[in-house]
Amino acid sequence: MLGVRSAIAALIMSVSLWGVALAQPEDAAQESVSVTLGGNVLLGLGGAKGKVSLTDGSVATVSSAGSGNVMIIGKKLGETTLIISNGSETFSWLIKVVLPALAIQDELGRLFPDERIQARGVGGALVLTGEVSSAPLVDEAEKVVMGYLAGPSFIKLNVSPNVINLLR
Numbered sequence: 001m002l003g004v005r006s007a008i009a010a011l012i013m014s015v016s017l018w019g020v021a022l023a024q025p026e027d028a029a030q031e032s033v034s035v036t037l038g039g040n041v042l043l044g045l046g047g048a049k050g051k052v053s054l055t056d057g058s059v060a061t062v063s064s065a066g067s068g069n070v071m072i073i074g075k076k077l078g079e080t081t082l083i084i085s086n087g088s089e090t091f092s093w094l095i096k097v098v099l100p101a102l103a104i105q106d107e108l109g110r111l112f113p114d115e116r117i118q119a120r121g122v123g124g125a126l127v128l129t130g131e132v133s134s135a136p137l138v139d140e141a142e143k144v145v146m147g148y149l150a151g152p153s154f155i156k157l158n159v160s161p162n163v164i165n166l167l168r
Helices: 002-007 101-111 135-149
Strands: 032-036 040-044 051-054 060-064 069-074 078-085 090-098 116-122 125-131 163-165
Touching: 032 040, 032 069, 051 060, 069 090, 101 116, 101 135, 125 135, 135 163
Parallel strands: 032 090, 125 163
Antiparallel strands: 040 069, 051 078, 060 069, 078 090, 116 125
């Protein structure tokens, strides 16, 4: 089975909230897959078959998606391990549920196209870094992010918005 795992092309993508990505780990025993909170990832198992389980079902859910794939849905921030065991072999992937920093980054870029603002998820917080052209834009960018994180999609997931604003 090592040959099968070695032959799988690595493709790990995270997309914005409610988006779908296809992830096919090159070495499943060492690979991690990121899924946004409330979002989902389609994970290609590369021929791995067997009993599927998660070490912490409160962080994510997993379900069969046919053709050797599983769908992983991020339920709360954190990490869990996806394990597939068939008695003779065990495969595992580290699943990381993260804030949708890329989606927020894209939105900030559309709203403030002339500013240099970066959004990054760090633990349970979203960190804003970069430079803006005026002091009021520091607060405006933070309000946009707080609004995004306080939206209905996050409220139903019991997420408390936490933004660290390091804009200058």
